[in-house]
């Protein structure tokens with residue numbers, strides 16, 4: 001457990017009151033149910049909280065980290081030294097007539113989808129069931145069933161460590177499960193503007209409902225996991241060309257879908273399903289689903305993930321990339 005400085009504690013309590021907690025167990029908030037204590041944990045309900053926390057961390061030379069719903073995170077068992085800021089900016093403004101929406105980055109994605117469906121605004125209904133916040137979804141360019149967060153996004157309000165400003169969608173440099181925010185960790189997403197199209201609320205609600213039902217089979221509600229562990233393989237991104245050729249000769253080409261190969265397929269080929277390290281296991285029904293069977297540890301997640309990566313590399317010559325973020 002991290003030592004709490006009395007001076008820092010007093011200063012933080014003065015600024016943040018009840019919003020700051022000390023040695024807060026991250027295992028209680030990550031969907032994987034793993035993680036030691038965050039030395040200083042702040043639940044930020046206003047953008048000023050985030051800005052103040054970052055300025056405070058810089059002034060005191062303390063590392064700081066931002067999280068949203070903690071649904072894509074593997075947090076260290078040993079805990080996190082520094083300030084962990086949880087983004088809880090939940091503002092929501094929907095203008096159904098103009099089909100525009102402004103949403104705080106800490107707003108839960110699912111709750112936004114439900115609100116949009118009620119207003120008859122289409123563009124995110126197939127993303128129903130992805131856990132986490134809007135900020136987390138933008139960070140990782142989340143998506144499902146052919147819809148991605150970037151599709152209807154117009155611009156994003158960020159704090160870059162010095163000032164707040166809007167950046168355009170193209171400045172976000174979205175790609176498959178990636179964005180500029182993965183490279184520029186100092187850019188904090190505060191708010192987003194979306195533009196949707198109109199549709200019948202009833203059919204939107206049905207689409208979301210059906211998708212949630214399908215998803216519940218892969219991700220039962222009590223499953224402790226961070227979603228898909230590894231990114232799928234974008235075939236055209238495999239370099240050099242010789243490696244791509246060799247790779248394609250080793251796989252069933254029928255498995256390529258819209259230019260991507262599910263990493264779950266490769267993981268199945270190396271016998272990942274059902275493998276275990278401590279209380280961490282690969283699902284018997286899905287090679288790319290790593291979950292916590294009870295009292296899992298981040299060190300076992302890493303061990304298992306690294307073993308799987310090595311086996312895939314040995315058999316197929318390519319290195320799987322984690323979709324999850326280690327904290």
Ligand SMILES: Cc1cc2nc3c(=O)[nH]c(=O)nc-3n(C[C@H](O)[C@H](O)[C@H](O)COP(=O)(O)OP(=O)(O)OC[C@H]3O[C@@H](n4cnc5c(N)ncnc54)[C@H](O)[C@@H]3O)c2cc1C
Pocket residue numbers: 031065066067068069070071072073087105106129130131132133134135136137138139140141142143144181187188189190219225226227228325
């Ligand atoms: C059961 C289950 C199913 C899932 N299914 C899908 C799926 O179908 N598709 C999919 O794409 N993902 C899926 N995921 C993964 C996850 O839900 C998404 O990646 C989600 O968008 C993460 O959001 P979050 O708020 O939880 O982010 P967190 O896990 O809290 O954070 C993830 C990363 O984003 C950064 N971040 C978070 N908020 C901000 C912000 N405001 N500004 C800057 N950086 C920020 C964090 O620093 C961290 O590096 C699934 C996860 C689970 C548990």
